[in-house]
Every structure is written in C-alpha cells, then in structure tokens.
Amino acid sequence: MRLESHLRARRDEGHKLLVPYVTGGLGAGWLDVVRAVADAGADAIEIGIPFSDPVMDGRTIQEASQRALELGATPAKIVAEAGQLEVEVPLVVMTYCNPVLHAGYARFAAELNAAGIDGAILPDLPLDEIGEWAEAADATGVETVLLAAPTTPDDRLRAICERSRGFVYGVSLLGVTGERDQVAHQAAEMGRRCKAVTDKPVLLGLGISTPAQAVEVAGFADGVIVGSALVRRLLDGGGPEAAREFVGSLREALDR
Amino acid sequence: MTAPSRGTPVRLDPVDAPEPTGLGRFGEFGGRFVPETLVPALEELEAEFRTAWSSDEFRAELADLLTNYAGRPTPVTECHRLSERLGLRVLLKREDLTHTGSHKINNVLGQALLTRRMGKQRVIAETGAGMHGVATATAAALFGLDCLVFMGAVDVERQAQNVFRMRLLGAEVVPVESGSATLKDAINEALRDWVATVETTHYCIGSVVGPHPYPWMVRQFQRIVGDEAREQCRVRLDGADPDYVLACVGGGSNAIGTFAGFIDLPNVRLIGVEAGGLGLATGKHGASVSRGVPGVLHGARSLFLQDEDGQILEAHSMSAGLDYPGVGPEHAELAAQGRADYVYATDDEAVAGLELLSVTEGIVPALEPAHAIGWLAREAGRSVPAGTTVLVTLSGRGDKDAAQVAERLTGEQLE
Numbered sequence: 001m002r003l004e005s006h007l008r009a010r011r012d013e014g015h016k017l018l019v020p021y022v023t024g025g026l027g028a029g030w031l032d033v034v035r036a037v038a039d040a041g042a043d044a045i046e047i048g049i050p051f052s053d054p055v056m057d058g059r060t061i062q063e064a065s066q067r068a069l070e071l072g073a074t075p076a077k078i079v080a081e082a083g084q085l086e087v088e089v090p091l092v093v094m095t096y097c098n099p100v101l102h103a104g105y106a107r108f109a110a111e112l113n114a115a116g117i118d119g120a121i122l123p124d125l126p127l128d129e130i131g132e133w134a135e136a137a138d139a140t141g142v143e144t145v146l147l148a149a150p151t152t153p154d155d156r157l158r159a160i161c162e163r164s165r166g167f168v169y170g171v172s173l174l175g176v177t178g179e180r181d182q183v184a185h186q187a188a189e190m191g192r193r194c195k196a197v198t199d200k201p202v203l204l205g206l207g208i209s210t211p212a213q214a215v216e217v218a219g220f221a222d223g224v225i226v227g228s229a230l231v232r233r234l235l236d237g238g239g240p241e242a243a244r245e246f247v248g249s250l251r252e253a254l255d256r
Numbered sequence: 257m258t259a260p261s262r263g264t265p266v267r268l269d270p271v272d273a274p275e276p277t278g279l280g281r282f283g284e285f286g287g288r289f290v291p292e293t294l295v296p297a298l299e300e301l302e303a304e305f306r307t308a309w310s311s312d313e314f315r316a317e318l319a320d321l322l323t324n325y326a327g328r329p330t331p332v333t334e335c336h337r338l339s340e341r342l343g344l345r346v347l348l349k350r351e352d353l354t355h356t357g358s359h360k361i362n363n364v365l366g367q368a369l370l371t372r373r374m375g376k377q378r379v380i381a382e383t384g385a386g387m388h389g390v391a392t393a394t395a396a397a398l399f400g401l402d403c404l405v406f407m408g409a410v411d412v413e414r415q416a417q418n419v420f421r422m423r424l425l426g427a428e429v430v431p432v433e434s435g436s437a438t439l440k441d442a443i444n445e446a447l448r449d450w451v452a453t454v455e456t457t458h459y460c461i462g463s464v465v466g467p468h469p470y471p472w473m474v475r476q477f478q479r480i481v482g483d484e485a486r487e488q489c490r491v492r493l494d495g496a497d498p499d500y501v502l503a504c505v506g507g508g509s510n511a512i513g514t515f516a517g518f519i520d521l522p523n524v525r526l527i528g529v530e531a532g533g534l535g536l537a538t539g540k541h542g543a544s545v546s547r548g549v550p551g552v553l554h555g556a557r558s559l560f561l562q563d564e565d566g567q568i569l570e571a572h573s574m575s576a577g578l579d580y581p582g583v584g585p586e587h588a589e590l591a592a593q594g595r596a597d598y599v600y601a602t603d604d605e606a607v608a609g610l611e612l613l614s615v616t617e618g619i620v621p622a623l624e625p626a627h628a629i630g631w632l633a634r635e636a637g638r639s640v641p642a643g644t645t646v647l648v649t650l651s652g653r654g655d656k657d658a659a660q661v662a663e664r665l666t667g668e669q670l671e
C-alpha cells in the first residue's frame with residue numbers, strides 16, 4: 001500500500017499531486033532522468049515499459065517507445081535497472097498487457113516487487129479483464145491502478161474506483177496521449193465524478209502539457225499525470241537537466 | 257442448380273452457431289482487452305448486434321441488401337480442368353463475384369446497418385489489401401456516412417488501385433507510416449482514432465479480430481458464405497459434403513465464415529491456409545497459428561508472432577490481406593481443439609496458384625485465396641488424397657493484384 005499511502009499523505013498535507021511519466025530505456029541516461037524528476041518534486045513516477053504497438057499513445061510516446069526498443073530496451077532490463085534507483089518516491093510501471101502476459105503474470109508481479117516498484121498501470125487491461133493479473137499483483141503487493149474514462153457510466157465508475165489500488169487514473173479527455181493546446185472539456189467532469197465516489201487519490205492525466213494546464217486540471221481532482229510534454233523534451237535531446245527544469249516548473253506552479 | 261435466383265431473399269444463419277462464452281471467450285482466447293474509453297461502446301455494440309440479429313426486420317433488411325445490392329447468393333463453381341490437373345474434385349465458393357469483389361462486403365453491410373441503428377454518422381476502418389476499405393467506403397456511400405480508412409503506407413503502395421477506388425467512393429484514406437506500415441499498424445491507428453471519436457463513430461473492423469463482440473459478430477455476418485456453400489455442395493454432390501474445406505487466413509473472416517457452415521460435420525476437414533511468405537524458416541511470414549504464441553493484441557487474446565519479450569513481430573507476405581502477425585481468437589481455439597488444421601503457402605506458391613487457376617478455369621483469384629489454391633496444388637495426391645472432394649473459398653478477385661503480380665512475373669511495371 002506504499003503508493004496509495006504515500007499519495008494520501010501528500011494530499012492530506014495539502015499538496016496537489018504530481019506524477020510525471022518517463023519512457024524506460026530511452027537513452028543510457030534514463031535513470032538519471034528519473035532521479036532528476038524525483039528531485040524536482042514528483043510525488044510518484046511512472047516508468048513506461050515500451051511496447052511495439054501502443055494503442056493508447058500518440059506520436060510522442062510512440063516515438064519514444066520505438067527509440068527505446070531500438071536501443072535494446074526490454075521489460076526485464078527496465079525493471080532490473082529501475083531496481084537500482086534509490087529514489088524516495090514510489091515508482092509505477094506503465095505498459096501494455098502483452099509483455100506482462102508474455103513474461104507470466106505471477107513472474108512479472110514478483111519481479112516488480114523485487115525491484116521495489118510499487119504499482120502498475122496496464123491501459124489495455126480494463127476492469128472486466130483484470131482478474132488474473134490482479135490476483136498475481138495483489139499477492140505480491142503490487143498496486144494496480146485502473147483508468148476511468150469520460151465514457152464510463154456511473155455504476156461502472158464506482159466499481160473501477162473500488163477495484164483500483166494506489167490511485168484512480170481519471171482520463172481527462174477522449175483520445176490518446178499527446179500534448180494539447182487546451183484542457184479538454186471532459187477534465188472537470190471526470191474529476192468531479194471520480195471524487196464523488198472515492199476518497200482514494202484521484203489523478204487526472206492525458207494531454208496535460210504546461211504548468212498552467214496542470215494547475216487548471218489539478219483543481220478538478222487531487223493532482224495530475226504529465227507524460228508527453230516531458231517525453232518530448234527528452235526526444236528533443238533534453239537530459240536530466242531539462243527534465244528537472246520542466247518538472248520543477250510544474251511543481252512550482254502546483255504549489256503556488 | 258436449386259440455388260435461389262436473384263431477387264429471392266437469402267437466408268441468414270439457418271442453424272444457431274455456438275456463441276462465445278463469458279466476455280467473448282473461445283476457450284482461453286478472445287475477450288475485451290481495450291482502453292476503458294472503448295468499453296462502453298463495445299457493450300453498446302454487443303447489445304445492438306444481439307437485438308438486431310434476432311430481429312426479423314433487421315434480417316430482412318440485411319438479406320435484401322445482400323441479395324439485391326451485393327449479388328448474393330454467390331455460386332459454387334465446379335472446376336473441371338483444375339480437378340483433372342490435380343486429380344481431385346475441386347469446387348470454388350465464388351465470393352469474388354460479389355459486389356466490390358470480395359467477401360468483405362458481407363460483414364460491412366451488416367455493420368453499416370448497425371451503425372445506422374446506433375445513430376452514428378461516421379465510420380472508420382482499417383484495410384490491408386484494400387478490399388475491406390473499398391467495401392466500407394461502398395457501404396458508407398450507400399448509407400450516406402462519413403468514412404475514413406487507415407491503410408499502411410506499404411499497402412497504399414502495393415494496392416494503389418484500391419486506394420483510388422476508396423477515394424472515388426468518397427472516403428478519405430490515411431496512409432499509416434508507423435511500425436511495419438501494414439495492416440497491424442493500420443489497426444493501431446484506427447483504434448487511436450476511435451478512442452477519440454467513439455461517441456459519434458463506429459469502428460467497422462474487417463475481420464474476426466479485435467475485442468468482443470467483433471470476432472463473434474463478424475463471424476455471424478460472414479457465415480452466410482459457409483451456410484450457402486453447404487447447401488450448394490449438397491445439391492452438386494448428391495447430398496454429400498466435401499471431404500476438405502479450404503480457405504485462406506489473414507485475420508480469418510472468410511475462413512471462419514466458411515467453416516461455420518461445416519463445423520458440425522465431423523467428417524469434413526477444415527483447413528486454414530496462412531501466409532508462408534518467404535518460408536517459415538526465414539522468419540518472414542504471416543503464419544500466426546503455425547508459429548504464433550498466445551498473447552494480447554488489438555483487444556483480444558489469441559495467437560501472435562512475437563519475440564521473447566512479447567514485442568509483436570512484423571509479418572511478411574506479398575499479399576497485403578494476409579500480412580498480419582495475428583489471427584482471430586476463434587481460429588486459435590479451433591487449432592487448440594484440433595477441429596481445424598492450419599497450413600501455409602509461400603509467396604511463390606501463391607503466385608503459382610494464381611496462375612494455375614487463371615489458365616485452367618479462367619478465374620484470376622486475389623493473392624489471398626491464391627494461397628489456398630497454391631497449397632492445394634502442392635498437396636494434391638499427397639496429404640490431400642487423390643479423388644477427394646475439396647471446397648475452396650475464393651474470397652476475392654485478382655484485379656487489385658494485377659500490377660503487383662505482373663511486376664513479379666515479368667519484372668516490368670504495368671502501365
């Protein structure tokens with residue numbers, strides 16, 4: 001319960017939560033990027049394990065995944081390397097069902113646990129299909145975060161919030177990951193609906209691109225997830241410093 | 257022949273086919289592995305299909321379209337010269353004779369009716385060879401729907417004629433550059449579009465792949481191929497059934513539709529022919545049942561070509577319609593049960609099959625079903641004993657492949 005308890009504690013101290021996403025294996029220095037993100041004030045960090053066919057991802061994360069795979073990233077390597085990170089904040093892997101199924105649900109959950117990774121997000125494993133994986137994850141203490149979408153009806157939303165561990169991932173728009181000029185109109189409603197049925201931490205994510213957008217969206221729930229906007233900076237040649245600066249600007253805006 | 261004449265409504269689904277269990281499961285395969293955003297739309301589609309499929313009005317409307325628009329029933333043709341050449345009795349189920357030139361229209365007309373029932377104004381589709389894209393663009397024109405078709409950039413190149421047809425029909429064609437730039441990537445891109453547009457858009461999937469209810473629903477729309485063929489064979493074979501029923505397998509819709517008509521006849525051997533590409537040993541092929549392992553892609557648990565880390569591999573086939581590293585979940589289950597066998601034909605064998613059928617019967621098949629002919633030519637008198645009766649589903653006509661085959665055979669580009 002480290003992920004949930006950590007996020008709850010931070011929320012209850014009056015902070016808006018900030019969870020950045022970093023593509024695992026994106027360049028030799030990716031672990032330093034994660035450290036910089038932690039230093040800059042992340043409350044938890046999502047580590048993406050690249051998959052060949054990421055249907056929930058837009059161009060930026062597709063490209064990052066592709067590049068990481070070309071550099072030889074594998075799920076086992078990323079998990080093992082993440083195990084060497086000595087960061088204070090909880091880590092959550094984000095990947096797709098197939099690499100996990102291929103490794104074996106029980107084995108993968110055990111590897112995450114051994115590496116000190118607290119949670120997992122599998123966007124193509126919705127509530128109805130979660131059973132087998134959740135059993136393995138629950139048994140090892142890995143917290144499985146579920147996504148709730150703007151299209152999710154109320155009764156189903158309640159069940160998702162009930163089953164989600166760590167936090168609830170509210171999808172703040174209709175679409176895939178990727179930067180947007182504006183906050184989607186669905187974000188406010190998504191935050192309100194999730195908050196109405198759970199007191200677990202509720203984070204909104206997808207498309208959040210700037211400190212101003214982060215502040216706006218964080219106002220609808222307990223905090224935000226920021227992926228493509230950070231990953232784009234890494235693809236553009238930015239390293240730990242660029243990551244620290246961007247995440248720092250998000251942190252500062254949220255704390256203001 | 258007692259086949260109904262044009263104008264007589266075709267019959268749909270004369271016997272009840274087995275439904276998947278639970279959440280679209282065929283054994284351990286199938287399911288609904290999609291982003292949460294899509295789940296409610298899939299539930300709506302399943303409910304709509306269920307209601308429609310048991311409604312006389314829907315069936316009458318679909319039967320009317322299949323008869324008077326698509327040109328069903330399609331005949332079963334006896335191949336005298338090919339039979340003599342191979343020492344077999346070969347019958348062809350002629351899906352090449354449908355409007356738009358392949359079996360894809362059977363499924364698309366059903367889904368177009370559902371789209372209208374759900375009050376959606378826009379359809380999206382993926383396409384490999386372009387036949388499903390053409391069929392979808394055709395139905396969209398007929399129903400006055402907006403239509404966007406995703407097609408791998410490699411396929412846009414090799415099936416240029418179909419790209420033009422789709423545009424002529426008023427559809428927008430989007431070349432997909434990501435990944436292998438073929439069918440798999442076109443499906444990825446269609447799913448990404450759908451996640452953003454699901455409230456107003458129907459995703460018209462072209463094969464028995466994808467999340468529940470697609471593999472089941474598309475099979476039901478395609479089983480007319482097998483149901484017709486079973487009756488037509490009985491007429492032609494004095495009440496007997498063929499010994500072998502053969503169809504090519506990309507995602508598997510023409511095959512599963514054909515198999516559905518014969519599945520309860522244990523003496524009929526069902527054979528799916530996959531793309532052998534440059535040969536299985538080269539790793540450049542599309543033989544997902546023969547060489548795939550269980551995994552999850554495009555919403556379903558099935559068999560997929562993948563590496564040791566669970567990354568999906570690129571398939572290879574000169575035939576764009578079979579160039580897919582997976583297969584529909586019901587095929588994975590039929591293979592697991594041993595009810596159907598899955599074999600392959602290489603690119604070379606497919607081209608030889610295409611030439612053979614052309615010169616012996618005056619029928620130029622599409623490259624996809626040419627794989628079935630090519631396999632049969634290889635196995636006649638070997639694993640397929642001399643004198644046996646074989647029904648082959650000819651899923652489409654070869655017009656779309658003329659340029660590609662000409663270049664391969666003559667080394668020259670067609671004008």
Ligand SMILES: Cc1ncc(COP(=O)(O)O)c(C=O)c1O
Binds near residue numbers: 358505622
């Ligand atoms: C003529 C033809 N046959 C077969 C296929 C393969 O699809 P399926 O396996 O779903 O029948 C295609 C797909 O493009 C096709 O155009």
